[in-house]
Every structure is written in C-alpha cells, then in structure tokens.
Amino acid sequence: xxxxxxxxxxxxxxxxxxxxxxxxxxxxxxxxxxxxxxxxxxxxxxxxxxxxxxxxxxxxxxxxxxxxxxxxxxxxxxxxxxxxxxxxxxxxxxxxxxxxxxxxxxxxxxxxxxxxxxxxxxxxxxxxxxxxxxxxxxxxxxxxxxxxxxxxxxxxxxxxxxxxxxxxxxxxxxxxxxxxxxx
Numbered sequence: 328x329x330x331x332x333x334x335x336x337x338x339x340x341x342x343x344x345x346x347x348x349x350x351x352x353x354x355x356x357x358x359x360x361x362x363x364x365x366x367x368x369x370x371x372x373x374x375x376x377x378x379x380x381x382x383x384x385x386x387x388x389x390x391x392x393x394x395x396x397x398x399x400x401x402x403x404x405x406x407x408x409x410x411x412x413x414x415x416x417x418x419x420x421x422x423x424x425x426x427x428x429x430x431x432x433x434x435x436x437x438x439x440x441x442x443x444x445x446x447x448x449x450x451x452x453x454x455x456x457x458x459x460x461x462x463x464x465x466x467x468x469x470x471x472x473x474x475x476x477x478x479x480x481x482x483x484x485x486x487x488x489x490x491x492x493x494x495x496x497x498x499x500x501x502x503x504x505x506x507x508x509x510x
Contacts, residue, residue, distance in 0.1 A: 340444050341443060341444040341445050341454075341456055341458075341469050341471050342443050342444050342458065342466050342469055343466065343469060344466055344467055344468055344469065345465065345466065346465070346466045347464060347465060347466075348363065348371075348373075348458070348460040348464050348465065348466050349363075349439070349442035349443065350362065350363045350364055350464075351363050351439045351442065352364075353408065353430035353431055353432055353439060354413045354430065354431045354433075354434075355413070355416070355428040355429065355430050355431075356413055356417065357413050357414070357417075361406065361428050361430060363460075363464075366404045366406075367462070367464060368462050369402055369403060369404050369462055370401070370402060370403040370404070370459065370460065370461055370462055370467075370487060370490060371403065371404045371405070371406065371459075371460045372398065372403055372404070372405040372406070372457065372458070372459055372460075372483050372487075373405075373406055373408065373443075373457070373458040373459075373460060374387075374388070374391065374405065374406065374407045374408065374456075374457055375407075375408050375409070375440060375443065375445050375453040375454065375455065375456040375457075375458075376388065376407055376408070376409050376453070376455055377409065377452055377453070377454075377455055377474050378409055378410070378411055378452060379409060379411045379415045379416060379418075379419035379429070380415075380419060381474075383455070383474065383475060383476070383477050384409070384455075385419075385423060386477050387455075387477045387478070387479075388407055388423065388425055388429075389423050389424075389425070390477070390479065390480065391405060391407075391427070391480060392423070392424060392425050392426065392427065394480055394484075395426065395427060397484070398487075401487050401488075401491065403459075403487055404427075405427045406427065406428045406429075406430055407425075407427065407428070407429045407430065408429075408430045408432050408439060408440070408453065409429070409431075409432065409452070409453060410431075410432050410433050410436045410437050410440070410451060410452050410453065411429075411431060411433065412431050412433050413431045416429035416430075416431060432453065436451050437451055437452065437453060440452075440453035440454075443456070443458065445471060454471050454472075454474070455471065455472045455473070455474055455476070455478065456469065456470065456471045456472070457469065457470050457472075457478055457482065457483055459483055459486040459487060459490065461490055467486055467489075467490050468482065468483075468486035468489075468490075470482055
C-alpha cells in the first residue's frame, strides 16, 4: 500500500532500452555467486520469472533450455532470476534439466527486481520480464508480460539479431571494407 493506505503500491516502470543495466551479484548455488559483471563483454538475456515450479515458468525455462545452443551461437548468455532460494532453484533445475544459472534474488527479497523496475510489492516477487543487455552493459530491449503468459523467445532472438546487425553496421561505419564508402 502507499502512504495513504488506500492505493496498492506499484512497481516503478521497467528499465527501457538505452538505460544502463544495474549490476548485481546473486547466489546461483549455496556456495557461489554470479555477477552481471562476470558476463561483461557478452550479450546477456536476463529472465525475471515469478517462481520455480510455477506452471508457466516451468514451460518458459524449459523452452529456453532447448534454445540454449542457439543463444550460444549468438554469443549470448542467459540467466533466470526469481525470489526463490538457491535450494529451490537447484531442485527445480535438476527436475527439468535446466543448465543455465538460476539466481536467487532473495536477500533482501526482490532487491534486483526493484533495480530493474519489475518488483511487485504486494507479492514480494518479480513480474515476468525479459531484458537483453548488450555487451556494453546497456539495456538494448526489454518487455514485461502477464504472469500467465509464456513470452517465448521470439522477442529476445529478434533483439539479439538487431543488436548484432547494429554492431556489424557500426564496425562497417568505422572504416568498413576498402572501397565501400557509399556515394
């Protein structure tokens, strides 16, 4: 609730394209942490999901696991984030064969979701959201979805393709092939 006690508190707007991605370091197992800075130099897909064992999250993350080789070919890393604890992530990942990092945004709950503008104060969980962060640490694309909707990966794959195209265009614009000066 907000200060007046009548209006539910709302999460701020999700980070938009062009924003600097807030850095974070979250536990991915009981004994290790993964920081966004550990992935610097690669494009990163950050998946905020409601909870382990949530039916939509189960299907969503299993699909992302199937597409992991495609993301790897594009040079992109993927991480999932929810407010569940590492023991839940570990059990969930083993049950569904998930090999990419599932990070625990649980201390304090939802701290990273707040930084990304996708925390839901009423539930203490995050909204279902996707962020594509460029190798430079800038948000290239983001989208938020209803909890009951599996967003798939079409938006992510399109964003990664556009990001790669823009990078290629920038390198051509920085001199490009000999004799290719337009005109």
